[in-house]
Amino acid sequence: MSIPRPTHFTVLDATTNERTEVTREEYEMSMAASIDILQKLSEESIKQGDRFSRTCSFCYAKNPLVRSAAVECGHIICSKCAADATECHICEKSSAFVRIFEDDSRECMICASVPRHRDFLVPCGHILCRVCEKKLSFEAFDHWQFVRCPQCRADVSSGIHRRDLVEIIEPTSKKSQKETRSRQDIEKVTQILNRKGQHSNNQRRTGCEKLFARQDKGMSRVNQPMKQQMRCSR
Ligand SMILES: [Zn+2]
Ligand SMILES: [Zn+2]
Ligand SMILES: [Zn+2]
Ligand SMILES: [Zn+2]
Secondary structure (H helix, E strand, O other), X not given: OOOOOOOEEEEEOOOOOOEEEEEHHHHHHHHHHHHHHHHHHHXXXXXXXXXXXXXXXXXXXXXXXXXXXXXXXXXXXXXXXXXXXXXXXXXXXXXXXXEEOOOOOOOOOOOOOOOOOEEEEOOOOOXXXXXXXXXXXXXXXXXXXXXXXXXXXXXXXOOOOEEEOOOOEOOOOOOOHHHHHHHHHXXXXXXXXXXXXXXXXXXXXXXHHHHHHHHHHOOOOOOOOHHHHHHHHO
């Protein structure tokens, strides 16, 4: 017997902690739009030959062997500096740090693309491209399953489990200001569209207008434990 798919998804606004119910169709539409933008940004990044800085913004070590990311904000420092840090010195949020597993290449472990935007998983620290992260989470929610890391199978469902890595592009003199500005605009849109949801079979309808009116709030993560959500929804 197959379990019915969720009819609604809950989107959590990271800034206000407000939850919005959206229909499956609305959720899929907004996910497709956001994937489209992410892919364009990656193409552009490859075309421009972006190089991503590895310099620790705390001790200025140029190329630290191991780096860690702050769970709360995604800022990255070298693991030595992260060892006894209790807050991110860049944005001053109290945060735990997770060692991130980086390769020489930025290739995504799932789709092998070279993404502009990557996410890391908590607690394991494995990295994947943001497009795959979105698909992975959706697949799990859609089958009432826990989100698991594709590399180590760690359960990354509870609490803050998927985080946007904040990566700094090294400045190059070649880029015109115009290019940089248009890119900043696109990046702003992707931040807005970068929403993460959860399943829900609450039948309450939420209008499409409402969904899109809320996008300017910069929904960016879900930190409601999924187990609880699943219990409520069944
Ligand atoms: Zn450092
Ligand atoms: Zn920070
Ligand atoms: Zn990928
Ligand atoms: Zn993992």
